[in-house]
Amino acid sequence: MQYWLMKSEPEAFGIDDLQRVGSEPWDGIRNYQARNFMRDDMQIGDQVLFYHSNCKPPGIVGVAEIASKAYPDPTQFDPDDSHYDADSKPDAPRWLLVDVRIVRKLDGIISLEQIKTHADQLDGLPLIRKGNRLSIMPVRKRHFDYLLQLDTE
Secondary structure, X not given: OOEEEEEEOHHHHXXXXXXXXXXXXXXXXXXXXXXXXXXXXXXXXXXXXXXXXOOOOOEEEEEEEEOOXXXXXXXXXXXXXXXXXXXXXXXXXXOEEOEEEEEEEEEEEEEHHHHHOOOOOOOOOHHHOOOOOOOXXXXXXXXXXXXXXXXXX
């Protein structure tokens, strides 16, 4: 099993939305490295830290799991969608997605500010590495477990 942190803007799709629908395609990813994580590394059952980004305060708000193997993201083929990619073709899709299923919403938020105060224990966590803006990133199991313990602080 692997562990991930996946960022979403709560105005677009937040933890409450995932809790309401139960499972949702993680569409709109247009970064090759993030796409490759979904295509090459994610497996059904992998655990996910659901992270609210581009909000105040940003932070971890829930736990989810990967619910499908990667498959073509249909938004790339829809000219009316903001994620449309005219160069991607149905017979050779450029962009993929996975379905994500809710495990639980946290009692509170584990804010980025709070996470940074534990930088010594979270050494190597991509989220707190300078210049890392990926929306999907791998997380070591020890970091995953440690971060979830912060929910009770």
